[in-house]
Amino acid sequence: MKIAKTIVVLTVFVMTYLSHAQEIKPAEVKNIMAQVADWQIAHFTDLYSGYEEPHHPLDWTNGALYVGMVKWAAMADNDKYYNWLFDIGEKYEWKLHFRKYFADDHTVGQMYLELYRKYQDPKMIEPTKEQFNFIMLHPAKTSLQWKTPYHQDRWNWCDALFMAPPVWAKLYKITGEQKYLDFMMAEYKATTDFLFDKKESLYYRDESYMGKLDNGTKIFWSRGNGWVFAGLTNIMDELNPGSKEYKYFLDLYKKMAKKLLEIQTPAGHWAMSLLGQDFYSTPETSGSSFYTYGLAWGINRGILDKATYGAAVKKGWKAMVSYVTKEGMLGYVQPIGAAPGKAWADKSEVYGTGAFLSAGSEVYKLYGGK
Template identity: 25%
Template sequence: MTTLTKESLEETILKVIERMKDMRGSIKETAPIGIISMENWEWPQGVGLFALYGYYRETGDRALLDFLTDWFDARIAEGLPAKNVNTMCPMLTLAYVAEETGRPDYFDLCRDWLDYVLRDMPRTEEGGIQHEVSGSANEGQLWDDTLYMTVLFTAKMGVLLKEDACIQESVRQFLVHLKYLTDPATGLFFHGWTFLEGGHHFAKALWARGNSWYTAGLVDYLDMTEQPEGVRSFLLSSLRRQADKLLELQSPEGAWHTLLDEPDSYLETSATAAFAYGMLKAYRRGYLEEAYRDSALLALDYVLGQIDADGVVQGVSYGTGMGRTLQAYRDIPICPMPYGQSMALLLLVEAMKHEGGAAEGSGSHGPKRTAESRGEGGRSDG
């Protein structure tokens, strides 16, 4: 495993940030709204912005806050796209920037988009948020991407506005999505569920990045809000079951395949970084034990090896719509993406907090598990 220093991590972080800021398309895009260039307003840019804001909070680097406000001002001046699950994603960062700067125009925009979530966003049966995206209504469908793209913003606004209805809505969305997307045999999550056509999980894909939205999103969601203890315990037990299976499925290189249980599918960097971030932070928060941190550090080593000399994160799959076959996931092209940069950034920043190796608020930890004991051997979405 690579020996890491604070200095080497900081150097890598700065390279990753610079490449994220000026990211441009390297392949012909199939998404209705471009999802590679940081000059567009869509979910990949939203994920990138959230990571940049997190690093600003860690460092106090005013230049990062200026970049964020300049980015939002430019996009707002251009005119924002139609509201849907994925275009909602940048609003999470805008909520934090509004809180930071106190700008009333940012608050007003956040309230307007929140009102759409609560009143007008299409719902499935049982009140789940229908995964409507740019170019497709996806009627009757729940996707695992939705929790990260829209529900985190809803929760954050509930805290800012002191509106418990927003918090309760976020809780409901987590519970409904987990009810229909959890694979009871593995504890992993299917990419999607439809209430139509008799109800099914499409290709029954245990897709890595979709799973990683839960791993990375939950640890931040638990920081954003307070939940009833029963709900919190349920969410954490879902994380633990998922993480247990991830330990089992981690490749000898330290990464995870884009189809988690299909070793003939390629290793995918953005999901690997998001899994590692979630498990490292969960360890630090006392939610998971040392074995999960060890797995995350092995994944960190893999991710570092995928960051080239210019700071570009390689091995990232393009936006992935709902697959009707498992082969559809294997065929998704690989190219640098903003969320590859951002998931790596979240992981690198979290890694800087683990030099001492101690978890917050936890007592003893389980025994260290080695690689041997772990058994190692369409649309513009997720």
């Protein structure tokens, strides 16, 4: 029996090694991205995370999907995906979701602003400008402490750093108006000062996780830090690399990248509790896709050394692709939550697809795609 188990373990190890050793081909990256994107569009109104109704098209879950889908649309051979996104914007009159201050409800603005760049139609960005102008004139004065009154009117949970700040950064770049950048910087710094663990170079999901341990380790949620890491790249893409604002984000990005390199699992993904891979062996593809995306982004822009970080990207991408079913569904996406938990091979979520498409967009470039 022991011999049989040893053979199984060795077989899995060899198969994993051979899979990771194979070179990544741009055409294959593009093909799997198309497969995943098409599956997700076909299943856009499916039920996820135990919900009894589909996510609203302007919900943050779908907003995160659109962030990746618009990157894929720019790579695709036709405008099919742009048209799908455009129809959503038209149907909802280019408005953000219903809560005025809540960062999650601003996420869809990232897609609107990217479509504005393509189509140059002012109606696509006017509602976002109007709402953000109101927020600047009536800024939330609430505490960043968890569960204080109206606490989520500010960015007091790390997910928010993916959802809202890139919208502010894009609006700054498109309009040239410094006020959008200034507001974003002030709020981002306040959140980072509150949630960033300088020793571990990772973010707590929110104040309620500070000081708590999970199997003796600090609790740093994988997808939560994935939100932050991917958000950093999406912000920096909008900034002048010589600016003080860019350098602020670059410093955070490099610190996180170094830490992520150290804690990637041998299988290529990152554990749901980033410091607790011994206790969370199940793969999780939403956070891991964001890390693969962010690291590939850094190599492509000459920020990270390929000799140091390239293997991590390769392992990460190979792992993510291995969890895509033959139909095109990305499996092992942790359901909606705020902490390490469970994921299953036959369960997906729209934001996982968005993260995967973001990863593919940079892996494609890294391996020579044009």
